[in-house]
Amino acid sequence: MPDTDLAAILGANLSSGNGIPVSIMDALRVPAVSNAIQLISEAVASLDVHVKYVEGGTEIEVTDHPVLNLLRGEANDWTTGFELIRQIMVDALVADQGGMAWVNRVNGRPVELISYRQGTLFFETDLDTGERKYRLGNRPVAARDVIHLMPPLPRSPLSLARDAIGIAVALDRHAARLFTRGAKPSGTLKFPKGMGETAVQKIIASWRQTHEAEDSGGRTVILYDGAEFEAITFNSTDAQFLENRKFQIEEIARAFNIPAPMIGALERATWSNSEQKGREFLSYCLEPWLRGLEGAFNRALFSDDERGRYVVRFDRDDLTRADLATRATVINSLIASRTLNPNEGRAWLGLPPREGGDEFLNPNITTPANTSAEGISNSDTPEDTDNAAE
Template structure:
């Protein structure tokens, strides 16, 4: 049993530690200056939005353990794992909380670890989350991963449920945070710059100017009285649109946004889009609505499910099947998230699709009601078939009570046509 050499091999980027190696070490300093860690990166609102959006979206999906029954599938309610996945993964977490925490850990660090509590027969009794920062992945002589928590004995693969993100070595996933430390550090640097600008800088709405040839007011109390009276009479929303009278040649000049302020706003927006790109989150889902329209948001929502959520869902499904089902059970049982609710369009589009499916006979009334979370009705399991649909390989049948035409009838038709 030894530390996998593959975990420390690979090409370096630039002159320092490569992005993927730093993803294994836990932190790295970005080119912009700030040290990037999963905890510091989570303070960025857009990154927190992306990570929590993925975690909450997956955690809210119904998770089912199915048993294959011929060409059908049925919920495996009698299997011990069913209650663990559906109702109580451990004594203090709900299924939503456990799945949310698992995805947050995978989204930040690229790996999520849980201890699998098994009885003497190997049946899963519970899932207990482990601290990923204290975990080391080893490789045994049989090439299977072995897991060691800091200060604890190594655990074999059968005792650890491991969900990993994109991997270069097959054993550990890369951390999205540290792999893209420069993009995140750039956003952190902009945020720090903006905070210090508000702390140390000045922001004036305007200035009152006096003519150059007028004598200067050297008494500070007089200056304070002029500016104080101006702010009291004309400052705030309650004094909007009032008319001011300036004497002694004074003028009021409002100050507009500087080019630096405008560039800072653009930089914040671009850094937010760049972080959303790391997690493949559509811009409108991080409240960047500059180019969003009502016509394209629905399609972007479906694309989010297909291209962003489904890869993560497949990782969780297949990791659960690998780690929680015994090898002898995998041909009969499988674990699946139900994403059909997220793929539903608006009400008019759904009802139009249901109408077509009902008329052409591949959905029954109760099938449609189940898709809409409605209870079944009596007689709702009947499938319709259009009357004008026939087998193309067989002759068209005659209507009831009709027989083949006689020779005289055929000649009479030919005479009429000629």
């Protein structure tokens, strides 16, 4: 059973369990499949990428590391960092070999990242140890010079969902025929006995001209010589056709491990559970891919001296941001509990730090610094206090 990459090189299509050949392009023509792949790949590529220095268990952000220019700016002369990360994710979702990119080094430092078409950069796996040996064309390349994001299972999600996608393709094709004359006629013309063949042909020609032409909608039906029209209604199997199509959307969502409402299955989506579905999308779908991609970057982008000291991190906050009122309440609570200082809270809002904002103080109980004990003494009465205020 060849994998998807070899089949694509040879121009072959792999058949699903129902006998329908499903290539990668056939699968991508199914809206639920293309939507799922686009949703995951663009969500990952849209996150901010950071390089951090590890010191004593604490990660300190680094803003001048050359790897940042490759991941945030231009990976090479024709590809941006966003496009590179997105392509690696797309390849990992559709190809059994995963998503790969070659790291071009000059004097030991990475200067560009190149994502080749499938079949150009490939690998062979040792069956005993699982060690991967890479080749770029006919030239062997070091494993540390390859960014490689493997799918979680022996095959890609698209390959494993080929049967479900094949059913969706069959339903799409049937839907295309259903609304044409090839699938089921809208009705039948019944003629009385004894009508000649010539008269029947004339009635059929007149019917097609007045009711089957492109601009024939809404015309009045005129029948001759006792002819009758009987409409054909949908039976129970036809009525379940839409239910079958909806079920395939849910099946494809399960294959890619994303909540079904995120690719259009909104029957059970409500305002109350939409936020929960977003958290599930981050926790159960994106987080494993992000961990794998961070590990692939850490292994391939840093030198031997930098390994373990520098790490690549994706900022997940963009996917967990709530509305402004909720965020303000949470930030205020964290500052009041002295978990964050005001400047850290301002950083969450994208605001610059302010003077004195690095102290961990509770603004609800902390006395301002310019308050003195000379104003009101304990012996002052409320009336004296009011007079002093005046």
